[in-house]
Amino acid sequence: MTRHAKNVNLQVAERDFKYYIFDWDDNILHMPTRIHLEKRMPDGSWRPHSVSTAAFAVVRNDPETYRPPGGEWANAFVEFQDAAGESESRFLLDTRTSLERVMAGALAPGPSFETLRETLREGRLFAIVTARGHESESLKKAVRLFVDVVLTRAEREEMMANLRGYRACFDGRTSFGTDEEELTYYLDLNRYHAVTNPAFKRWMAESSTGTASSEHAKQFAIRDFVEHVIRILSRAGSESLRRPISVGFSDDDIANVRAVERYIQEELARRFPGIKFCVYDTSDPALPDGRKVTVSGQLDFGF
Numbered sequence: 001m002t003r004h005a006k007n008v009n010l011q012v013a014e015r016d017f018k019y020y021i022f023d024w025d026d027n028i029l030h031m032p033t034r035i036h037l038e039k040r041m042p043d044g045s046w047r048p049h050s051v052s053t054a055a056f057a058v059v060r061n062d063p064e065t066y067r068p069p070g071g072e073w074a075n076a077f078v079e080f081q082d083a084a085g086e087s088e089s090r091f092l093l094d095t096r097t098s099l100e101r102v103m104a105g106a107l108a109p110g111p112s113f114e115t116l117r118e119t120l121r122e123g124r125l126f127a128i129v130t131a132r133g134h135e136s137e138s139l140k141k142a143v144r145l146f147v148d149v150v151l152t153r154a155e156r157e158e159m160m161a162n163l164r165g166y167r168a169c170f171d172g173r174t175s176f177g178t179d180e181e182e183l184t185y186y187l188d189l190n191r192y193h194a195v196t197n198p199a200f201k202r203w204m205a206e207s208s209t210g211t212a213s214s215e216h217a218k219q220f221a222i223r224d225f226v227e228h229v230i231r232i233l234s235r236a237g238s239e240s241l242r243r244p245i246s247v248g249f250s251d252d253d254i255a256n257v258r259a260v261e262r263y264i265q266e267e268l269a270r271r272f273p274g275i276k277f278c279v280y281d282t283s284d285p286a287l288p289d290g291r292k293v294t295v296s297g298q299l300d301f302g303f
């Protein structure tokens with residue numbers, strides 16, 4: 001515990017409850033991670049050919065020309081997994097490369113980059129939900145890196161004041177840990193789901209009866225986050241559940257956007273009638289924050 005007075009923003013108690021779920025690749029950051037394929041040459045032979053996630057979205061529909069090495073998709077996506085014995089996750093490494101390029105002005109940030117920055121600065125709850133297969137911990141470390149690299153000193157101090165404010169209002173705390181301890185507490189409170197990770201798949205299989213498609217996995221991860229948020233708010237007292245709650249979801253993959261819209265309409269809106277759900281389709285890079293779609297909920301308070 002620190003003895004000297006710290007800035008504590010108690011105004012957070014008056015705030016709306018606004019939470020976000022972010023896809024990572026081409027939504028937060030354009031990553032250098034490559035998908036390893038083979039491409040058919042004019043003479044009919046196959047040559048190694050690696051593509052970006054953005055290019056893959058196009059060539060995946062052309063199985064005559066592109067195939068995974070050895071016919072195994074696992075071989076194509078080796079860079080999207082953590083490997084045993086590596087000193088740092090490929091995800092963290094690629095995130096660092098992208099963040100450095102964005103900060104140097106050499107790479108455009110993803111459409112939801114600024115929303116993540118604002119979410120962190122405000123100390124709001126969020127989830128990262130990606131089709132990658134890394135460990136949850138690897139995603140968390142990448143978000144921590146985002147805090148360290150992207151937030152200015154002033155933004156970081158504002159974030160810490162907000163985090164202490166939430167600790168005071170939600171947990172009744174009157175004294176606080178070091179900045180490092182409070183930041184760790186906050187980052188641990190959020191959700192990091194890589195839906196093709198073996199542990200995630202096992203957990204999903206144990207908790208549900210549905211099929212394990214990637215779209216279904218994203219739906220599962222979103223429901224988990226909404227239930228997680230409700231649990232945290234309930235802990236703070238029933239009064240807080242009467243205030244407007246909104247949950248936003250952003251993804252640049254139109255198939256995921258559609259699947260999540262459907263899932264909200266068919267299931268989440270019924271289960272959580274008090275929550276406003278917004279979906280941001282960020283597939284068009286010309287639109288900075290993406291196309292906003294309000295899927296359910298009546299109130300509009302500047303989400």
Ligand SMILES: [Mg+2]
Nearest residue numbers: 023025026252
């Ligand atoms: Mg994406």
